[in-house]
Amino acid sequence: MEYPEEVFADTANPIIARIHNRRKFAPTFLVRISCGDQEPLFPLIGSGASVNHCFMFFPPRRGRHRVGDIRISSVFPFNLFTRYKTLAASAEVVVFPKPQKCQLTHLSNRQIRSRGETSSNLAGFDSDLISIRNYVAGDPPKYISWKSTAKTGQLKTKELSSIELQNVIIDFDRMDKGNLEYAISCVTFTVLKLLRSRTPVGLAIDGEMIGPDISGAHKVKILTKLALYGQT
Numbered sequence: 391m392e393y394p395e396e397v398f399a400d401t402a403n404p405i406i407a408r409i410h411n412r413r414k415f416a417p418t419f420l421v422r423i424s425c426g427d428q429e430p431l432f433p434l435i436g437s438g439a440s441v442n443h444c445f446m447f448f449p450p451r452r453g454r455h456r457v458g459d460i461r462i463s464s465v466f467p468f469n470l471f472t473r474y475k476t477l478a479a480s481a482e483v484v485v486f487p488k489p490q491k492c493q494l495t496h497l498s499n500r501q502i503r504s505r506g507e508t509s510s511n512l513a514g515f516d517s518d519l520i521s522i523r524n525y526v527a528g529d530p531p532k533y534i535s536w537k538s539t540a541k542t543g544q545l546k547t548k549e550l551s552s553i554e555l556q557n558v559i560i561d562f563d564r565m566d567k568g569n570l571e572y573a574i575s576c577v578t579f580t581v582l583k584l585l586r587s588r589t590p591v592g593l594a595i596d597g598e599m600i601g602p603d604i605s606g607a608h609k610v611k612i613l614t615k616l617a618l619y620g621q622t
Contacts, residue, residue: 391425391457393447393483396613400488402446409462411435419466426458449485452574452617457481486613489582490575521549557602558584559592562616574616581616585609595619 392406407430411418418435423443430443449455463474522538525545538546560580565573577593584591590602593612596619600612 391460391481393481395610396486397447397449397455397483398486398488399449399452402448404444405447407443407445408440409435410440411437413437419464421462421464424461424463449483452485452487452571453621454618455483455485457483484614484617486617487571487574487578489579490572491579492572492576522546523549557590557592559594559599559602562593562595562619563597564594570620574619578613578616581609581612 392408394403394405397403405428407423407425407428409421409423409432415437417437419433421432421435423430423432428445428447430445432441432443435441460477461474462477463472465472522535523546525534525539525547529547533548535546535548560577562573562577565577567573581591581593585604588604590604591612592602593600593615595615598615600608600615
């Protein structure tokens with residue numbers, strides 16, 4: 391079972407179930423994997439082959455999530471009885487809070503922009519053209535360079551310089567926590583939005599200060615802090 395690097399609560403998260411047939415000469419038939427309410431069926435797995443199945447995982451809340459026991463079964467060859475094996479759960483996933491759009495993002499952007507903006511050589515989608523590169527899945531369609539695409543026969547994307555904004559620190563300890571889950575979801579959305587715009591963001595939470603940064607590891611650290619806030 392392969393989980394994505396980022397799993398969010400109350401959101402569809404794609405999970406990959408991969409099964410490998412170790413037999414050198416014989417195929418495997420009608421193998422079913424059961425985990426929770428998901429039961430993908432693999433009709434045929436060739437000798438020495440691996441087969442993947444993608445299904446959606448909907449964790450109901452933030453925090454640590456223990457993967458339930460996984461059962462592998464097959465009714466082959468005659469459907470008269472079921473052979474099965476149960477694998478004890480060995481994975482624990484930290485489920486991040488569900489991002490929820492809120493006023494905090496609007497106020498943060500307005501306050502940052504009032505201090506001024508400067509151009510950056512970092513790649514983004516905001517300012518001057520830096521280069522033309524190969525299209526990558528997820529690039530906004532409006533930035534596709536159709537002229538370069540026509541010349542090369544491959545999809546090309548305009549890579550523009552980003553607008554470099556001032557560092558942002560969100561003081562969660564001073565926020566109104568009357569609706570705690572809403573506050574956490576609001577901060578989660580704000581952090582993701584700022585990082586997508588290449589704005590270094592930090593977080594003051596539970597008496598700890600996490601300094602501003604934009605790296606992937608930094609994002610995971612902040613989201614993990616929010617996911618586990620108030621939990622033992």
